[in-house]
Amino acid sequence: xxxxxxxxxxxxxxxxxxxxxxxxxxxxxxxxxxxxxxxxxxxxxxxxxxxxxxxxxxxxxxxxxxxxxxxxxxxxxxxxxxxxxxxxxxxxxxxxxxxxxxxxxxxxxxxxxxxxxxxxxxxxxxxxxxxxxxxxxxxxxxxxxxxxxxxxxxxxxxxxxxxxxxxxxxxxxxxxxxxxxxxxxxxxxxxxxxxxxxxxxxxxxxxxxxxxxxxxxxxxxxxxxxxxxxxxxxxxxxxxxxxxxxxxxxxxxxxxxxxxxxxxxxxxxxxxxxxxxxxxxxxxxxxxxxxxxxxxxxxxxxxxxxxxxxxxxxxxxxxxxxxxxxxxxxxxxxxxxxxxxxxxxxxxxxxxxxxxxxxxxxxxxxxxxxxxxxxxxxxxxxxxxxxxxxxxxxxxxxxxxxxxxxxxxxxxxxxxxxxxxxxxxxxxxxxxxxxxxxxxxxxxxxxxxxxxxxxxxxxxxxxxxxxxxxxxxxxxxxxxxxxxxxxxxxxxxxxxx
Amino acid sequence: xxxxxxxxxxxxxxxxxxxxxxxxxxxxxxxxxxxxxxxxxxxxxxxxxxxxxxxxxxxxxxxxxxxxxxxxxxxxxxxxxxxxxxxxxxxxxxxxxxxxxxxxxxxxxxxxxxxxxxxxxxxxxxxxxxxxxxxxxxxxxxxxxxxxxxxxxxxxxxxxxxxxxxxxxxxxxxxxxxxxxxxxxxxxxxxxxxxxxxxxxxxxxxxxxxxxxxxxxxxxxxxxxxxxxxxxxxxxxxxxxxxxxxxxxxxxxxxxxxxxxxxxxxxxxxxxxxxxxxxxxxxxxxxxxxxxxxxxxxxxxxxxxxxxxxxxxxxxxxxxxxxxxxxxxxxxxxxxxxxxxxxxxxxxxxxxxxxxxxxxxxxxxxxxxxxxxxxxxxxxxxxxxxxxxxxxxxxxxxxxxxxxxxxxxxxxxxxxxxxxxxxxxxxxxxxxxxxxxxxxxxxxxxxxxxxxxxxxxxxxxxxxxxxxxxxxxxxxxxxxxxxx
Numbered sequence: 005x006x007x008x009x010x011x012x013x014x015x016x017x018x019x020x021x022x023x024x025x026x027x028x029x030x031x032x033x034x035x036x037x038x039x040x041x042x043x044x045x046x047x048x049x050x051x052x053x054x055x056x057x058x059x060x061x062x063x064x065x066x067x068x069x070x071x072x073x074x075x076x077x078x079x080x081x082x083x084x085x086x087x088x089x090x091x092x093x094x095x096x097x098x099x100x101x102x103x104x105x106x107x108x109x110x111x112x113x114x115x116x117x118x119x120x121x122x123x124x125x126x127x128x129x130x131x132x133x134x135x136x137x138x139x140x141x142x143x144x145x146x147x148x149x150x151x152x153x154x155x156x157x158x159x160x161x162x163x164x165x166x167x168x169x170x171x172x173x174x175x176x177x178x179x180x181x182x183x184x185x186x187x188x189x190x191x192x193x194x195x196x197x198x199x200x201x202x203x204x205x206x207x208x209x210x211x212x213x214x215x216x217x218x219x220x221x222x223x224x225x226x227x228x229x230x231x232x233x234x235x236x237x238x239x240x241x242x243x244x245x246x247x248x249x250x251x252x253x254x255x256x257x258x259x260x261x262x263x264x265x266x267x268x269x270x271x272x273x274x275x276x277x278x279x280x281x282x283x284x285x286x287x288x289x290x291x292x293x294x295x296x297x298x299x300x301x302x303x304x305x306x307x308x309x310x311x312x313x314x315x316x317x318x319x320x321x322x323x324x325x326x327x328x329x330x331x332x333x334x335x336x337x338x339x340x341x342x343x344x345x346x347x348x349x350x351x352x353x354x355x356x357x358x359x360x361x362x363x364x365x366x367x368x369x370x371x372x373x374x375x376x377x378x379x380x381x382x383x384x385x386x387x388x389x390x391x392x393x394x395x396x397x398x399x400x401x402x403x404x405x406x407x408x409x410x411x412x413x414x415x416x417x418x419x420x421x422x423x424x425x426x427x428x429x430x431x432x433x434x435x436x437x438x439x440x441x442x443x444x445x446x447x448x449x450x451x452x453x454x455x456x457x458x459x460x461x462x463x464x465x466x467x468x469x470x471x472x473x474x475x476x477x478x479x480x481x482x483x484x485x486x487x488x489x490x491x492x493x494x495x496x497x498x499x500x501x
Numbered sequence: 502x503x504x505x506x507x508x509x510x511x512x513x514x515x516x517x518x519x520x521x522x523x524x525x526x527x528x529x530x531x532x533x534x535x536x537x538x539x540x541x542x543x544x545x546x547x548x549x550x551x552x553x554x555x556x557x558x559x560x561x562x563x564x565x566x567x568x569x570x571x572x573x574x575x576x577x578x579x580x581x582x583x584x585x586x587x588x589x590x591x592x593x594x595x596x597x598x599x600x601x602x603x604x605x606x607x608x609x610x611x612x613x614x615x616x617x618x619x620x621x622x623x624x625x626x627x628x629x630x631x632x633x634x635x636x637x638x639x640x641x642x643x644x645x646x647x648x649x650x651x652x653x654x655x656x657x658x659x660x661x662x663x664x665x666x667x668x669x670x671x672x673x674x675x676x677x678x679x680x681x682x683x684x685x686x687x688x689x690x691x692x693x694x695x696x697x698x699x700x701x702x703x704x705x706x707x708x709x710x711x712x713x714x715x716x717x718x719x720x721x722x723x724x725x726x727x728x729x730x731x732x733x734x735x736x737x738x739x740x741x742x743x744x745x746x747x748x749x750x751x752x753x754x755x756x757x758x759x760x761x762x763x764x765x766x767x768x769x770x771x772x773x774x775x776x777x778x779x780x781x782x783x784x785x786x787x788x789x790x791x792x793x794x795x796x797x798x799x800x801x802x803x804x805x806x807x808x809x810x811x812x813x814x815x816x817x818x819x820x821x822x823x824x825x826x827x828x829x830x831x832x833x834x835x836x837x838x839x840x841x842x843x844x845x846x847x848x849x850x851x852x853x854x855x856x857x858x859x860x861x862x863x864x865x866x867x868x869x870x871x872x873x874x875x876x877x878x879x880x881x882x883x884x885x886x887x888x889x890x891x892x893x894x895x896x897x898x899x900x901x902x903x904x905x906x907x908x909x910x911x912x913x914x915x916x917x918x919x920x921x922x923x924x925x926x927x928x929x930x931x932x933x934x935x936x937x938x939x940x941x942x943x944x945x946x947x948x949x950x951x952x953x954x955x956x957x958x959x960x961x962x963x964x965x966x967x968x969x970x971x972x973x974x975x976x977x978x979x980x981x982x983x984x985x
Binding site: 073074075076077138141146148149152153156157167168171172176179180183186194 | 874880881889890893896897900910911914915917918921922925926929933968969973974977
C-alpha cells in the first residue's frame with residue numbers, strides 16, 4: 005500500500021503549502037502559529053513513517069521518484085533516500101517542528117517568521133533527498149534566502165552585517181561548487197555519450213576521470229562544502245551569523261545547515277571523485293584537526309555563551325570531517341552519526357542560549373551565576389546539553405566521538421592525541437562554564453527577582469531533545485543500523501581500506 | 502519579391518507612421534497606447550503565424566533579411582519588450598504633450614531592432630541600428646523641460662554618433678577588403694584573406710569600438726549610467742531590455758558569422774572585454790545611491806556575461822547567450838518599470854526611498870525581490886537557468902581543449918557573488934528596514950496597467966525559472982539557425 009505514496013515529494017510539498025498558508029494568515033499571529041505547528045508536524049510524521057518503512061539491510065536508494073524536468077540539459081527531478089539521508093531527513097523534520105514550538109513567543113511579523121522556517125525546511129529536505137546534482141544545487145541555494153531574512157529581520161543588533169556576510173560568503177562557496185558540478189556534468193557526458201546531472205549516472209563513470217581532473221574538481225566541491233560545514237579557515241561567517249540569529253534560526257543553522265556541508269562531502273564529493281578524495285586526504289585531515297583545535301581554543305576565549313556554543317560547533321564538525329577523512333567504514337559511519345548527534349545536542353545548547361537571553365537578559369557568562377536556584381528546569385536541561393556536548397558516556401555525542409577517534413587511531417595512529425586533548429580541554433571549560441552560569445552564588449549583576457522558569461513551549465522541545473540524546477546514546481544501533489549498510493558503495497570507491 | 506520575411510516590420514512601421522495622424526484626432530495617452538499595443542500585437546501575430554504554418558526560413562530579396570528561428574525569437578523578444586513598455590507608458594506619460602510622437606518613436610525603435618535581428622547583410626544591420634538609435638535619442642529627451650533628461654539625451658546623441666561613425670568606418674573597411682556586405686560571404690572571404698591582415702584587424706578594432714559603445718562595453722560604458730538615469734524610466738526599460746540587446750545581436754552576427762574564420766584573432770580580446778565589463782559594472786554598482794544608476798551598472802555587468810557567449814563561440818554558449826538576453830529583458834525591463842510605477846506614486850529614485858516598501862505595496866516589493874534575486878542568479882528563477890547555460894559553456898570549451906576559457910566561468914561566478922550584495926541591499930531596504938518616520942504608512946495606489954506590465958515580467962521570470970526546458974529549446978534552435 006505504502007509503495008504507491010510518493011512520500012518524499014509529500015515531504016517537500018507540505019512545507020511548501022504551509023509556507024503559503026501561514027504567510028497568508030498575516031493578520032492573525034495565533035492562526036499562523038497553529039498552522040505552522042500542524043503542518044510541520046505532518047513532515048515529522050511522514051519521516052517517522054519513512055523510518056519504519058525503510059528496509060535497512062537493502063542498501064541503495066529507496067522510495068525513489070524520478071521525473072524528467074529539463075530534457076535539453078539532462079536534468080531530472082530524482083528523489084531518493086539511503087541510510088545516510090534517512091537520519092538527516094528525520095533530524096530535519098524533528099528540529100523544524102521543535103523550532104516552531106520554541107518560537108511560540110515570537111510576536112514580530114509572526115506569519116512571515118513561521119513561513120520562512122517552513123521554506124527553510126523545504127530547502128533542507130530537498131538537499132538531503134535530491135539525487136540530481138542540479139536539483140541538489142537548487143535546494144542548496146533555496147536554503148540561503150529564508151535564513152538571510154531570519155537573521156536580518158529577527159536577529160540581534162548587528163543583524164544586518166551578519167546576514168549579508170552569511171549570504172554572500174556561503175553564496176560564493178556554492179557558486180564554486182556549481183563550477184565543479186558543471187565540470188562533472190561535461191566530463192561524465194563525454195564518457196557516457198549523453199549529458200545528465202543524475203548522481204547515479206555521473207558516479208557510475210567517476211573512476212574513469214583523470215587524476216588531474218579529479219584533484220581540481222574535488223578542490224572546487226570541497227571548498228563549497230567546507231565553507232558550509234564550516235571548516236577552519238573558512239568559518240568566519242559562522243560566529244557572526246549565530247550570535248545575531250534568532251534562537252530558532254541558530255538551532256536550524258547549527259543543527260541542519262552545517263550538516264548540509266558534511267552531507268555534500270559524503271554524498272557528492274566522495275562518490276563523484278574518489279581518487280580526488282584520496283589526493284586531498286591529508287588536507288582534509290589537517291583541516292579537520294585544525295578545526296577541532298581552533299574551535300576548542302576559541303571556546304575558551306568566549307564570554308558570550310552563544311558564541312561559545314558556535315565555536316564548539318566548528319570543533320564538533322571537525323570531528324565529522326576527521327571521521328570521513330579516514331576513508332574507513334567505521335570512520336564514515338561515525339562521522340554521519342556525529343552529524344546526527346551534533347544536530348540534537350547543539351539544538352539543546354542554542355535553545356538554552358535563547359532561554360538565557362530571554363529570562364535573564366544577557367548571555368554574558370561573567371554576569372551570570374547561580375541561576376539553578378531560580379530556574380531549576382532550565383538548569384537541568386542545560387546540564388544535560390553541556391554534558392552531552394562534552395561527550396559524557398551514555399549520551400549520543402560520546403558514541404559518535406569515540407567511534408571517530410577509534411577509526412582515527414586505526415588510520416593515523418597517535419595523531420589522534422591532538423584532537424583528543426583539545427576535546428578534553430573543552431570538556432573542562434564546559435564544566436567551568438556551567439559552574440559560572442547556573443551554579444555558585446546567585447549573580448548580582450542582573451535583576452534576578454522576576455526570572456521565570458521555562459514555559460511549556462520551551463520545556464517541550466528541550467525535553468524531547470534530551471530524551472532522544474539519552475535514548476540514542478544508550479542504543480546507538482537505532483541510527484547506526486541505517487547508516488552502516490549504506491556505506492558499502494562509497495567505501496568501495498575509496499579503495500575499501 | 503517575397504515580402505513575407507518583412508511582414509512584422511511592415512505592420513509595425515505602418516502603425517508608427519500612422520500614430521501622429523491618429524494623435525491629431527485623439528490625444529489621450531491611453532487610447533494611443535491601446536492603438537500601439539494593437540500594432541505590436543498584430544506584428545506578434547504575423548511572426549507567430551509564420552512559424553505556426555511551418556513556413557521555415559523566409560528570405561527577402563536574395564538575402565538582405567531573413568525570418569528564421571534566430572530572428573524570429575529576437576523579433577518576439579523585442580516585441581514583448583515594446584509591449585510591456587507601452588503598457589507601462591499609458592499611465593506614465595499621461596497628460597504630457599507629444600504623446601503620439603512618443604508611441605510612434607517607440608514603435609520605430611522597435612522596427613529598427615527587428616531589422617537588426619533579421620538582417621543578413623552588414624548594411625541592413627547598420628540601418629537597423631541607426632533607426633533605433635535616432636528614435637531613442639529623441640525618446641530620452643522626451644521631457645523637454647527636464648534638465649537631466651536633456652543632458653542625458655545630448656550625451657547619448659554625441660556618444661551614439663561617434664560610435665556609429667566608428668561602426669561605419671569598420672564596415673567600409675570590411676567591404677573594401679572582401680567586396681561584399683553579406684555576412685555569409687564575408688565569412689568565406691575573410692577566411693581566405695592572406696594579404697591585408699592588418700587592415701582586417703583595424704576593421705575589427707573599429708567595429709568593436711562602435712558596437713562597444715552600443716552595448717556599453719567597458720571601457721566604452723561611461724554614457725550608460727547617465728543616460729539610463731536621466732531618461733524617463735519607461736524609456737530606460739526599453740534601452741536596457743531592447744536597444745542594448747540589439748547591439749549584442751549585432752555582435753553575434755558580426756563576430757560569429759562574418760568573422761568566425763579568424764576567431765583566434767579576436768576571441769581573447771572579447772574574453773578580456775567580457776571580464777572587464779562584468780567586473781567594472783558590478784564594482785561600480787556596489788555603492789550607487791540611485792536605484793536607476795545601480796540597475797544601469799548592473800546592466801553593464803549583464804552585458805559582460807553575455808559577451809562570454811561570443812568569446813566561447815560554440816552552439817551551446819550561444820544558446821546560453823541568447824537565453825540570457827531573453828531572461829535579462831524580462832528582469833531588467835521589469836525592474837525599471839517598477840521604478841517608473843513607483844515614481845507615479847511619488848516614490849523617489851534613491852535606494853533609501855525604498856525603505857519599508859513592503860508595508861506600502863506588497864506586490865511591488867515582492868516583484869522587485871523576485872526580479873533582483875533573478876538578476877543575481879538565485880534558483881529557481883529565470884536568471885539562474887540562463888546563467889547556468891551561459892556560465893557552464895566555457896567549462897565545456899575548457900574541457901574540450903582551450904583551458905583558458907574556464908577563467909570566464911570563474912569570473913562570471915565571482916561577479917555573480919559580488920552582485921548579490923547590491924541586489925540584496927535593496928531587498929533589505931524593502932523588507933527589513935522600517936519606514937522613515939515622516940512617511941505615512943498607507944497602501945500605495947498604483948496604476949493597474951503598470952502593475953500588469955510588472956506582473957508580465959514577474960510571471961515570465963518565475964515560469965521560465967521553473968520550466969526552462971521549452972525556452973532552452975527555443976534558444977538552441979535559434980543558435981543553430983545563426984551558426985548554420
